[in-house]
Amino acid sequence: MGYPTRRHHSLLTRLPAILLLGACATSISSATKIPLNKLHSRGNRYQWKRDDDIGNGSETLNTVLLSNVIDQSYTCNITLGGKSVEVQLDTGSSNLVVPGEIPNSKNLSIPLNVTYAGGNGTGYIETAELEFAGYTIENQAFLNAAVSQLSSGTSGIIGVSIGNASSIRYALNSSAGDTVLDSIFRQNSTDSTNNFITLLLGHSPLEYSNSGSSQPFLENQENVFTIGEVVDGYEQIYSSPKLPIALQTPYETLLDANGVIGPDGKAINTTSLYGNSSQNDQLSVLLDSGTGVTLLPKDVVDSIYGRVPGAQRIVNASDLNPELASLPTLWRLPCTYEVNVSFSFAGQQYPLSPLDTSLNLTGYVGIQDSQDQDICIGGIIEIPPNFINPTKLGAFDAILGDSTLRNIYMLHYFGSFVDGSNSSTPEPYIQLLSTYNATAAHLDFVNTRLGGVDSTGSQPSLLSN
Numbered sequence: 001m002g003y004p005t006r007r008h009h010s011l012l013t014r015l016p017a018i019l020l021l022g023a024c025a026t027s028i029s030s031a032t033k034i035p036l037n038k039l040h041s042r043g044n045r046y047q048w049k050r051d052d053d054i055g056n057g058s059e060t061l062n063t064v065l066l067s068n069v070i071d072q073s074y075t076c077n078i079t080l081g082g083k084s085v086e087v088q089l090d091t092g093s094s095n096l097v098v099p100g101e102i103p104n105s106k107n108l109s110i111p112l113n114v115t116y117a118g119g120n121g122t123g124y125i126e127t128a129e130l131e132f133a134g135y136t137i138e139n140q141a142f143l144n145a146a147v148s149q150l151s152s153g154t155s156g157i158i159g160v161s162i163g164n165a166s167s168i169r170y171a172l173n174s175s176a177g178d179t180v181l182d183s184i185f186r187q188n189s190t191d192s193t194n195n196f197i198t199l200l201l202g203h204s205p206l207e208y209s210n211s212g213s214s215q216p217f218l219e220n221q222e223n224v225f226t227i228g229e230v231v232d233g234y235e236q237i238y239s240s241p242k243l244p245i246a247l248q249t250p251y252e253t254l255l256d257a258n259g260v261i262g263p264d265g266k267a268i269n270t271t272s273l274y275g276n277s278s279q280n281d282q283l284s285v286l287l288d289s290g291t292g293v294t295l296l297p298k299d300v301v302d303s304i305y306g307r308v309p310g311a312q313r314i315v316n317a318s319d320l321n322p323e324l325a326s327l328p329t330l331w332r333l334p335c336t337y338e339v340n341v342s343f344s345f346a347g348q349q350y351p352l353s354p355l356d357t358s359l360n361l362t363g364y365v366g367i368q369d370s371q372d373q374d375i376c377i378g379g380i381i382e383i384p385p386n387f388i389n390p391t392k393l394g395a396f397d398a399i400l401g402d403s404t405l406r407n408i409y410m411l412h413y414f415g416s417f418v419d420g421s422n423s424s425t426p427e428p429y430i431q432l433l434s435t436y437n438a439t440a441a442h443l444d445f446v447n448t449r450l451g452g453v454d455s456t457g458s459q460p461s462l463l464s465n
């Protein structure tokens with residue numbers, strides 16, 4: 001196989017302000033971890049059936065429970081060299097990067113730098129025994145380094161993307177440098193059927209806890225990562241269309257032609273720079289749990305939020321509050337305006353909750369504007385120009401990060417992308433199952449943003465485009 005040509009491909013990013021708020025970020029993230037014992041105490045539509053299995057998050061079959069860090073990242077615990085370490089789960093990269101001293105490890109003395117869209121780390125490649133998702137890997141290669149500026153309050157990352165985007169695999173140039181998933185999948189090379197992962201992301205209780213809402217719905221969805229199995233109750237995902245993998249990166253696939261449905265329910269014209277060259281109205285998108293928000297081309301973002309009465313495009317967020325100086329260009333929205341947006345893949349629509357198209361930034365970081373007003377911003381942000389440089393981060397038009405993935409259960413079958421696979425191994429694909437419930441999503445918006453009184457029927461009409 002053409003293995004590997006890319007030195008690094010790393011897309012771990014998120015809304016920078018949230019992490020650049022220094023001490024604040026740490027206290028927020030530790031305060032908002034969802035207690036795991038809460039997950040099965042609630043009766044709701046997302047109830048996970050294996051109640052008896054929910055415990056310390058590392059023991060059930062091949063399932064890992066994740067912590068939601070203020071809706072901007074999702075973390076889990078791995079055991080490396082016998083030590084438990086909390087790391088951020090990233091579907092947009094493929095190295096394992098772990099800070100601090102790891103016991104029982106072997107230092108290969110090979111130096112490596114990793115660069116993410118929002119941070120970086122420098123250290124040496126080591127190997128140690130890894131326990132993750134019910135699997136044990138004897139000599140898992142990892143980079144012993146702390147990644148700067150992660151929003152998760154951790155400085156380690158487990159990249160669960162394909163192998164040939166791994167700079168550790170590249171540096172070792174052998175299966176000794178296999179990624180965590182390659183190591184796991186190669187434990188049974190006779191059958192590739194179960195060489196897939198799934199990811200189910202929930203909403204942070206943060207916003208709901210501020211709302212006085214007694215019955216928030218979206219919060220109840222659990223945060224679960226699985227290997228080779230589907231979460232109980234979500235088997236329907238097997239019937240979802242199999243989306244082919246677009247070139248270059250693992251989770252990159254194509255939206256339908258003009259596959260962003262705007263707030264008026266109509267398709268927005270889209271033009272791809274990097275997608276299918278024979279059909280350039282399909283955006284190529286990366287489904288990336290390491291990015292907190294959703295990043296789309298500027299013209300598409302403007303077509304969405306430019307139609308919201310009272311919305312403003314803010315180039316310098318420091319105009320709102322000097323502490324927000326590090327934020328990229330964004331749209332500020334009236335907090336009470338409900339905005340609905342959907343994506344379309346293979347003819348199926350995947351709507352976003354209005355609490356994901358509009359984020360209460362004040363709720364997340366405790367910062368208001370100079371008039372002491374709450375700040376709500378679009379959860380869809382124009383993709384910064386430096387992200388769409390194909391020679392650096394990759395060739396894609398958009399990143400569908402956590403604000404999208406909280407509304408979709410995702411399965412990624414790796415097939416022939418697994419290191420060492422042969423030509424008879426099936427091609428990889430992605431399947432997506434909407435977890436959106438229109439009634440629940442709307443009610444949660446009404447309860448959190450409108451004090452429980454549904455005035456959306458009389459909200460001002462969208463502006464014309």
Ligand SMILES: *[C@@H]1O[C@H](CO)[C@@H](O)[C@H](O)[C@H]1NC(C)=O
Nearest residue numbers: 001002004005006164416417
């Ligand atoms: C990664 O591996 C796949 C499968 O072998 C291949 O099609 C793809 O071109 C490779 N990508 C890179 C960047 O090497």
Ligand SMILES: *[C@@H]1O[C@H](CO)[C@@H](O)[C@H](O)[C@H]1NC(C)=O
Nearest residue numbers: 053055056057058059060084
């Ligand atoms: C997690 O739970 C399992 C089964 O309940 C137990 O065997 C294991 O030791 C626990 N692990 C930790 C780290 O507590």
Ligand SMILES: *[C@@H]1O[C@H](CO)[C@@H](O)[C@H](O)[C@H]1NC(C)=O
Nearest residue numbers: 056057065066067075076077
């Ligand atoms: C990870 O371990 C820490 C410390 O033991 C614990 O507080 C946290 O809840 C664990 N996270 C998960 C997702 O299990």
Ligand SMILES: *[C@@H]1O[C@H](CO)[C@@H](O)[C@H](O)[C@H]1NC(C)=O
Nearest residue numbers: 101102107108109110124144
């Ligand atoms: C690993 O080896 C390198 C080079 O030999 C050394 O500089 C580095 O400190 C070692 N790392 C640890 C954690 O000991």
Ligand SMILES: *[C@@H]1O[C@H](CO)[C@@H](O)[C@H](O)[C@H]1NC(C)=O
Nearest residue numbers: 110111112113114121122123
């Ligand atoms: C890593 O980055 C440091 C600082 O920029 C540089 O000095 C070093 O040479 C780099 N190491 C590698 C292996 O690229």
Ligand SMILES: *[C@@H]1O[C@H](CO)[C@@H](O)[C@H](O)[C@H]1NC(C)=O
Nearest residue numbers: 115116118119120121148149
């Ligand atoms: C790595 O991150 C630090 C901030 O933590 C920054 O100063 C430095 O320029 C970054 N290095 C690279 C190579 O991006």
Ligand SMILES: *[C@@H]1O[C@H](CO)[C@@H](O)[C@H](O)[C@H]1NC(C)=O
Nearest residue numbers: 003004170171172173174175
């Ligand atoms: C990597 O290993 C292969 C053989 O497995 C070899 O052909 C190739 O030249 C090596 N690449 C580098 C950069 O060392």
Ligand SMILES: *[C@@H]1O[C@H](CO)[C@@H](O)[C@H](O)[C@H]1NC(C)=O
Nearest residue numbers: 187188189190191192193194
């Ligand atoms: C590999 O997978 C096949 C089919 O699922 C199974 O029958 C076999 O027991 C597995 N082997 C190992 C070593 O797990």
Ligand SMILES: *[C@@H]1O[C@H](CO)[C@@H](O)[C@H](O)[C@H]1NC(C)=O
Nearest residue numbers: 258267268269270281303465
């Ligand atoms: C979208 O594209 C269609 C077909 O090319 C065109 O007729 C229409 O005017 C475009 N709409 C906008 C808003 O640009």
Ligand SMILES: *[C@@H]1O[C@H](CO)[C@@H](O)[C@H](O)[C@H]1NC(C)=O
Nearest residue numbers: 244245246254276277278279
């Ligand atoms: C690219 O577009 C062509 C023409 O519409 C189509 O036949 C082909 O299947 C597309 N490729 C992908 C990867 O969607």
Ligand SMILES: *[C@@H]1O[C@H](CO)[C@@H](O)[C@H](O)[C@H]1NC(C)=O
Nearest residue numbers: 210335360362363374448449
């Ligand atoms: C945003 O969150 C803040 C802080 O928790 C809360 O006080 C406020 O009511 C929320 N604002 C809106 C408009 O929901």
Ligand SMILES: *[C@@H]1O[C@H](CO)[C@@H](O)[C@H](O)[C@H]1NC(C)=O
Nearest residue numbers: 045217437438439440441443
């Ligand atoms: C959608 O949410 C509503 C309100 O919470 C609930 O009554 C209904 O059962 C849910 N529908 C499905 C299909 O889960």
